[in-house]
Amino acid sequence: MRRNPERRLALIDAAIEVLAKEGARGLTFRAVDAEAAVPPGTASNYFANRDDLFTQVGGRIYERLLPDEATMARGMEGVQDETRYTELMHELVERVSAFNSGYLALLELRLESTRRPELRAVLTKRIRQDIDDNIGYHAASGLPGDSTGVVLLYLTLNWLIVERLTLPDIFTEQEMRELVDAAVRRSMKA
Amino acid sequence: MRRNPERRLALIDAAIEVLAKEGARGLTFRAVDAEAAVPPGTASNYFANRDDLFTQVGGRIYERLLPDEATMARGMEGVQDETRYTELMHELVERVSAFNSGYLALLELRLESTRRPELRAVLTKRIRQDIDDNIGYHAASGLPGDSTGVVLLYLTLNWLIVERLTLPDIFTEQEMRELVDAAVRRSMKA
Numbered sequence: 001m002r003r004n005p006e007r008r009l010a011l012i013d014a015a016i017e018v019l020a021k022e023g024a025r026g027l028t029f030r031a032v033d034a035e036a037a038v039p040p041g042t043a044s045n046y047f048a049n050r051d052d053l054f055t056q057v058g059g060r061i062y063e064r065l066l067p068d069e070a071t072m073a074r075g076m077e078g079v080q081d082e083t084r085y086t087e088l089m090h091e092l093v094e095r096v097s098a099f100n101s102g103y104l105a106l107l108e109l110r111l112e113s114t115r116r117p118e119l120r121a122v123l124t125k126r127i128r129q130d131i132d133d134n135i136g137y138h139a140a141s142g143l144p145g146d147s148t149g150v151v152l153l154y155l156t157l158n159w160l161i162v163e164r165l166t167l168p169d170i171f172t173e174q175e176m177r178e179l180v181d182a183a184v185r186r187s188m189k190a
Numbered sequence: 191m192r193r194n195p196e197r198r199l200a201l202i203d204a205a206i207e208v209l210a211k212e213g214a215r216g217l218t219f220r221a222v223d224a225e226a227a228v229p230p231g232t233a234s235n236y237f238a239n240r241d242d243l244f245t246q247v248g249g250r251i252y253e254r255l256l257p258d259e260a261t262m263a264r265g266m267e268g269v270q271d272e273t274r275y276t277e278l279m280h281e282l283v284e285r286v287s288a289f290n291s292g293y294l295a296l297l298e299l300r301l302e303s304t305r306r307p308e309l310r311a312v313l314t315k316r317i318r319q320d321i322d323d324n325i326g327y328h329a330a331s332g333l334p335g336d337s338t339g340v341v342l343l344y345l346t347l348n349w350l351i352v353e354r355l356t357l358p359d360i361f362t363e364q365e366m367r368e369l370v371d372a373a374v375r376r377s378m379k380a
Contacts, residue, residue: 023213023215023216025212025213025215025216026215088231104301110297110356111213112213113295113356114210114355115211115355120356124359124360127360149376152346152369152372152373153367155345155346155348155373156345156346157348158352159348160345162282162352165304166303166304166310167300167310167317168302168378169314170321179338179342179345182338182380186342186376186377187376188319188365189376189379190372
């Protein structure tokens, strides 16, 4: 197995684009090589098999979806009230939607995980961790609301992003903004 | 094109199973024939092309996801309070989850619709109609809450079902029940 970390990352990022464009069945070593514009046979030197590729893609998407340090630090500053909470959730929806190939690839991975127990185990662990991190971040921030509200927002905003990326004409941009506002406000009311 | 309506329906139902099991790329006429246990070449006599098949599958899933008349009628009887609302939403989650191949196939169709404008148009119209029907049903029922709450519940419960069907170990059954309870209660608080 080859060990050039930059090349490996470039191949995984290419795999994300292939997944989003072609679906899980289209994710072959050959398609990854073509998308990454590297010689045929390259990807097969970096990944043990397709299971390995699927698993590494899952981890990488989460890495790329996280906010950068500056955004995280800014989030902890200033008044932690409903207005700030709403602002953060709008930022989150924008950030995730902007990496639309990553989000679509993640949906493909979820569907693929119904057929691959190993991938399901990796995704379950990663996503449960992500939910727990969100709950921890929220508790430490002093933002209003409780942990149930954090999980409800996670559910609501995920499907809102699904709508936006797969059937963008279901809701107008204005309706989507109002739904984020309402989701934050109501999620806090225990 | 053949005209036997029962045969057509059996082929579409077989296509739903193929979609859920194999993904959008696996949905070929050959795979549908095999799943429906009919002679090779049958599906190609019933559908103009794959686009036509995708579109008909989308409509059929919605048809099968709707509650039956008895359930609808029962929903309109008795006290229309928060307890009833919660009960109805638990029933909805159970009904949709029980047709898991249909729900997974619908997710596959959504992803496929990012590549097929015609399918996207059909799904957008059908799903927007479904949301409007839910809003209308809610308004006519006398259940508590407003139309924004109906849409928020639609978003929240859809992703909860995604979790349940794709990564069932993220939340326990008990956590899922509590999330439905909380989603209903908080969605009503404008």
